[in-house]
Amino acid sequence: MSNTNPPQDLSWLLEDFTRRVPGVMHVLLSSTDGLKLAQASLTTVQAEKVAAALSGLQSLSSALVDILEITASPSGLKQVLVEHEGFMLCLMKVGQGLPVGHGNAGTDPRTVGTCLGVVVEPRADPGQIAYEAGLLSVSLGEYLSTPVRRGGAAASGR
Template sequence: MTESRNLGWLLDSFAERTPDVSHAIAISCDGLLVASTRSLSPDRGDQLAATGSGLVSLLRGAAGFFEAGAVISNVTQLEGGFMFSMSFSDGASLLVLASPYCDVGKVSYEMTELANQIGDALTPAARDRFGSLSQGPVPVGS
């Protein structure tokens, strides 16, 4: 199994074991889709990566304005559910969509566990070395 499939598999596993999670994506620090759950088409994954990257950037700007330090995570309540984002120190992020009935604490905890597994795979150096998901494998934990 290639590393890019491993990353997708980790996202799928996260979505399957975390109740009420429908989609998850990993976004590089430069806003590109690294991997997504198989429940998303590649086009939709790219759109969500751009949206998630923009959201993380806006939150970073607001935190700077208020001198509040780095943004670690965010939960946005939507009419149809929750959108979670989690940032890494290099600007990479995870974006997760869950139903309105999810356990917000459980999803946040599981995202933290997932972040510990995949954080290194989201750096530009890793993507440059091995290519994007559409071009080849992405390293996990190397």
């Protein structure tokens, strides 16, 4: 069974995560190509900009695999941690580009992966945040792959 519909609104789940995990300020689900899927504690404009930034971090990780000639999949991102004096960001790839119901069969070119971005207070415990975000991503990963979009500027070569 292949899922070609956009993901359901999972903002309620992210809001629960924000309330439940100490130090969490914002949470965002986005496609690896930079589209906002669900958010907690962000305005729509903020979420769209953060989604683009998360896509850039994911792309940077893939580029480094190529540049440094590391024997790993360019799409093999597991986690990126950014520490800033005003916040920490934990980025995890949660969807592997698989349609729902295909388990770990491999990457399906008809889908785009999904990332989870968690912004926390600078004094939050990064180990706890990564652990909690990992639990969330494991439980949701199979449901979060995003179908590749057809048409628009990219398809027309603009």
